[in-house]
Amino acid sequence: MDAGTYTSVSSEKMRSRMRYRAPLREVGSTVFIPPLRSSSLPNPLSRQSSADRFIPDRSAMDFDYAHYALTESRKEKENNSSATASPSKEAYRKLLAEILLNNRTRILAFKSKPPTPIDGFLSGTTSDPLTSSSHLTKPKQRRYISQTAERTLDAPDLVDDYYLNLLDWGSSNVLSIALGNTVYLWNASNGSASELVTIDEDVGPVTSVSWAPDGQHIAVGLNISHIQLWDSTNNRLLRTLKGVHRSRVGSLAWNKNILTTGGMDGKIINNDVRIRSHAIQTYQGHTQEVCGLKWSGSGQQLASGGNDNLLHIWDLSMSSSTPSPNQNQYVHRFEDHMAAVKALAWCPFQSNLLASGGGGSDRCIKFWNTHTGACLNSIDTRSQVCSLLWNKNERELLSSHGFTQLTLWKYPSMVKMAELTGHTSRVLFMAQSPDGCTVASAAGDETLRFWNVFGTPEVAKPVPKGNSVPFSSYNHIR
Numbered sequence: 001m002d003a004g005t006y007t008s009v010s011s012e013k014m015r016s017r018m019r020y021r022a023p024l025r026e027v028g029s030t031v032f033i034p035p036l037r038s039s040s041l042p043n044p045l046s047r048q049s050s051a052d053r054f055i056p057d058r059s060a061m062d063f064d065y066a067h068y069a070l071t072e073s074r075k076e077k078e079n080n081s082s083a084t085a086s087p088s089k090e091a092y093r094k095l096l097a098e099i100l101l102n103n104r105t106r107i108l109a110f111k112s113k114p115p116t117p118i119d120g121f122l123s124g125t126t127s128d129p130l131t132s133s134s135h136l137t138k139p140k141q142r143r144y145i146s147q148t149a150e151r152t153l154d155a156p157d158l159v160d161d162y163y164l165n166l167l168d169w170g171s172s173n174v175l176s177i178a179l180g181n182t183v184y185l186w187n188a189s190n191g192s193a194s195e196l197v198t199i200d201e202d203v204g205p206v207t208s209v210s211w212a213p214d215g216q217h218i219a220v221g222l223n224i225s226h227i228q229l230w231d232s233t234n235n236r237l238l239r240t241l242k243g244v245h246r247s248r249v250g251s252l253a254w255n256k257n258i259l260t261t262g263g264m265d266g267k268i269i270n271n272d273v274r275i276r277s278h279a280i281q282t283y284q285g286h287t288q289e290v291c292g293l294k295w296s297g298s299g300q301q302l303a304s305g306g307n308d309n310l311l312h313i314w315d316l317s318m319s320s321s322t323p324s325p326n327q328n329q330y331v332h333r334f335e336d337h338m339a340a341v342k343a344l345a346w347c348p349f350q351s352n353l354l355a356s357g358g359g360g361s362d363r364c365i366k367f368w369n370t371h372t373g374a375c376l377n378s379i380d381t382r383s384q385v386c387s388l389l390w391n392k393n394e395r396e397l398l399s400s401h402g403f404t405q406l407t408l409w410k411y412p413s414m415v416k417m418a419e420l421t422g423h424t425s426r427v428l429f430m431a432q433s434p435d436g437c438t439v440a441s442a443a444g445d446e447t448l449r450f451w452n453v454f455g456t457p458e459v460a461k462p463v464p465k466g467n468s469v470p471f472s473s474y475n476h477i478r
Helices: 011-020 063-082 087-101
Strands: 026-029 151-154 167-169 174-179 182-187 193-198 206-211 217-222 227-231 236-241 249-255 258-263 268-272 279-283 290-295 301-306 311-315 330-334 341-346 353-358 364-369 374-380 385-390 396-401 406-410 415-420 427-432 438-443 447-452
Touching: 167 206, 167 427, 167 438, 174 206, 182 206, 193 217, 193 227, 206 249, 217 249, 227 258, 249 290, 249 301, 258 290, 258 301, 290 341, 301 353, 330 364, 341 385, 341 396, 353 385, 364 385, 385 427, 396 427
Parallel strands: none
Antiparallel strands: 026 151, 151 447, 167 174, 174 182, 182 193, 206 217, 217 227, 227 236, 249 258, 258 268, 268 279, 290 301, 301 311, 301 341, 311 330, 341 353, 353 364, 364 374, 385 396, 396 406, 406 415, 427 438, 438 447
């Protein structure tokens, strides 16, 4: 078990702390220093190729001929002053010079001119596809990875509990974070912060937050088993889902209009937020708190991790509204982890590849083929694995740990590429920006840090319209 450390904070004490610490206020900044590129450093091996064209090259000079060429003109003047050479003798002298001197006229040898380019190499006029510039690729430069946070925000009263999920970044580029009994929104486009909701003391604290695919609506899980659905644009409570669980709701996951909730009671419920009777399907398999939930990119498979050290793979088609006690709903049941399984991440470039991370007694990142059920690899990180994120543009995986750092791995070799330091307590939560390049991390040290770890964003792809309206049919249920 990876027990949390949350203790109740009185309202008066909370107000006193907030009086001195404004939530999401920037507490420090770092100056970005561009990296030293390899091309800017001198290469001792390229000394010959980079020689100055206007300095003579002694190794290429013929000093005997240089002496002859410098003194020949003086001897000719002396011979011409004494006697005029006959035409036959002058012709013989020129012929001898051509044979012996090979028509050399230069005394100093300089760096040769650069070779002429192949026809059409720069202009693209060649018809040969192998030499066409359109078929030539530049060598990929190694990406600079800053190991310090670009920005740090204060996050007072962040609950230090391994089993909760208190941070999420929506498609509208707004980040949500739960601090005690309050949910705050931080707009990454302009850096502004606002308060969404503060719940009562007997209801809190907030135990999970998750943005809907449209980036406008947000689900908030509470300690008393309720789930609230909010419209972030108007700061309006749309509805409250009750009777779903018997205790706190620590994990949430969206699949279009379906909100999947995981509770301390070990139950996983699919809720259709468009209809009045929202609880439509139930997954039963965990015996303790469900602390990790992730839908695959296709929306067909659901991964769940629990405090019972189990990892389940569920299929959407196998869910049931009234499952029998002996019904086996899950596709796979993995018992390899030796501690709670919270960190889950589906691979963006291989739909059936899932990464999972174990708690303090396990410390491993495991990779699974969810079609065959095979464990592809297991890496001992020597620290509690709290969260996992894939790079959307490169084959890389980012993990956050109990030993205050974030680690970037190269997949599939799992070679460490960088370790990001700055937090002074375990890094419990991570969230990825919509462009997939920036990562936000929240830790027990009550700070929220932003890392430019995944490089420059690519050209944005159009978002399918089918996933953006989970609340389009909400009016008819009011």
